[in-house]
Amino acid sequence: MFQRILIANRGEIALRVIRACKDLGIQSVAVYSEADRDASYLKIADEAICIGPGPSAESYLNIPRIIAAAEIADVEAIHPGYGFLSENPHFAEVCRSCRIEFIGPSHESMRLLGNKSAARDLAKENNVPTVPGSDGAIEDEQEAIRLAHEIGFPVLIKAAAGGGGRGMRVASNDISLHSALQQAQAEAEAAFNDRSVYIEKLIEQPRHIEVQILADTQGSVVHLWERDCSMQRRYQKIVEESPAPGLPSSVREDICKAAVRLIKSAKYINAATCEFLVDKDHRFYFIEANARIQVEHPVTELVTGIDLVKQQIKIAAGEPLPWTQDQIEQRGCAIECRINAEDPEHNFRPSPGLIEEWRPAGGYGVRIDSHVSAGYRVPPNYDSLICKLIVHQPTREEAIACVRRCLDEFHIKGIATTIPLHRRIFRDSAFIEGGIDTKYLERTYTNDEA
Missing domain, CATH: 3.40.50.20 (Rossmann fold)
Known part of the structure; x- marks a missing residue:
């Protein structure tokens, strides 16, 4: 060690x-x-x-x-x-x-999975469903138009080396494709120093389901089940939970097995996440792999009882995974709220500054992952995440009730945060019923709020 x-x-x-x-x-x-x-x-x-x-x-x-x-x-x-x-x-x-x-993984595996085009090719080779689209980076606008007509509008233009929603644009016809392509390439170059983009069919009203993977140096690869990350704003996750509500057990098994196949084929070591879109008919499509720990890893830790960060360290030190796949179970329901220093009443404007008062929630099954406290000054230089509120309860209904109570109890003074928006989400009937899609938040709330 x-x-x-x-x-x-x-x-x-x-x-x-x-x-x-x-x-x-x-x-x-x-x-x-x-x-x-x-x-x-x-x-x-x-x-x-x-x-x-x-x-x-x-x-x-x-x-x-x-x-x-x-x-x-x-x-x-x-x-x-x-x-x-x-x-x-x-x-x-x-x-x-x-x-x-x-x-983390080797630089070879990271390069392979970090490039979305290469990762899609690897998925196809291993019988992992992918969204119809280009086989590699788009060379020019004429190729983009030809492909868009072939797979059918609307299409999604994505940065090949991207992530976090950057370098991503939607086009619904030839005219919008022209501007969307230029914007995506420019944003990709600015964010990743790589203007390469590819095109895929836009799956309308999909759910965003991801699978947590661990792989050791001895060749063992296991999944730690799935997370639902569909509550998003402009491709940025806001709420995550595990298990994914309303996902048929057969689909859950298939999507997790597909993720394991992909990671094994990449000769990957350490923690990884495979992300999928799931359409209204429960067909799933691989979209990308993240070669790192995820922000939302605590929900998986709570439902499996496995400390992912400790396992990352142990794997890097050469230790084998201590369990087989059939020993990893989901217990109860875990939900995470990302609390950001942003003002949801003013188009999520960043809200850096001094935290004058800080009174986090607590209680049975409540976890607070945060580096801030009263007197902390949120700097304007970095990501606006200041806290993750995570709860774990025996059922989803109990978890939602616990989150509601925690959000009402949480008190932060001095800066604007996304807590008011979370309070609305956890009283939204569609969210409570489960199975919302990735555009639900933007459709439901006004442009100024989402």
């Missing part, structure tokens, strides 16, 4: 990894930017090293500075968390070339 690990991230995921390290008896080294200098979780780490100014490009995305910090701290491994460099194959390769273990 490792003796010292550096966490190449910030915020709640940095704190999450620090705590996992302490549970395993591993010393943790946190890195931070000038904007995060006063973050309280830095005091929990065994060591903290400043890696640069507030802008991500000069700190959390700066590979030489992170490697230098790792070498100064004499760590054996780096945990990348999510976001930032977590899915950067070059970073994984650099870590290992410096004899520092990267807690």
Whole structure:
């Protein structure tokens, strides 16, 4: 097992990894930017090293500075968390070339699954259903028009190297395809330094179902069942839960087995998530794989009883998975709310600033993953996530009731948050019934609110 690990991230995921390290008896080294200098979780780490100014490009995305910090701290491994460099194959390769273990997959597997076009090809080779679309990146507008007519409008243009909804546009005819293609390519180049895009058929009113995978160095690959992440705004997840409500058991089994096949074929090691769209007839289509821990991993932890971050570390240290597939069960229902420093009453405008009062919810089956407290100043430089409220109860009905109570109990003063929107969602009859699609939030609430 490792003796010292550096966490190449910030915020709640940095704190999450620090705590996992302490549970395993591993010393943790946190890195931070000038904007995060006063973050309280830095005091929990065994060591903290400043890696640069507030802008991500000069700190959390700066590979030489992170490697230098790792070498100064004499760590054996780096945990990348999510976001930032977590899915950067070059970073994984650099870590290992410096004899520092990267807690994640090989750079080869990451490149394979990180490129959506290559991942789709791999899925097809392994009998994993994919959305009809281009076999690779689109070369020019004429090819895009030809393909769109072949598979039928509406179509979705997606950045080949993208994620998080960036570099993604919908086109419903030739005219809108022209502008959507240009916008998607420009956004992809700005976000990922790669303007490659591909086109696929737009599955209307789909559910977003993802499968959590763990794979060890001995070749064992297991799934930890599925999560429903359909409550979204502009491709950004807001609520996640497990199990997926109303998903037939046969579909649940098939989609999980398909995810295992895909990950095995990539010779993948460590944690991964395979994401699928499920249409109204319960047909599922693979859309992408995430070669990292997910923001919403706690819901899987709570229904399976498995600590995913600890398992990431153990796998990277060469330990085998301690259970077989038939030993992993879903128990009860877990639901997560992402609480962001955003104002849902004003088109989700970011709301950085001082948290004057902070009174989180609590009680039986309630988990709060957060790095903030009263007196913390939310910086404007990074993602607006400040807290994850997660509940675990025996049934979905009880979980929803618990979330409602927690949202009413939660008190944050000084900044705007998405808690008011969550309160509305958890009293929405369609959500309570289960099985909403990915556009439900945007259809139901006004443009100013969603």
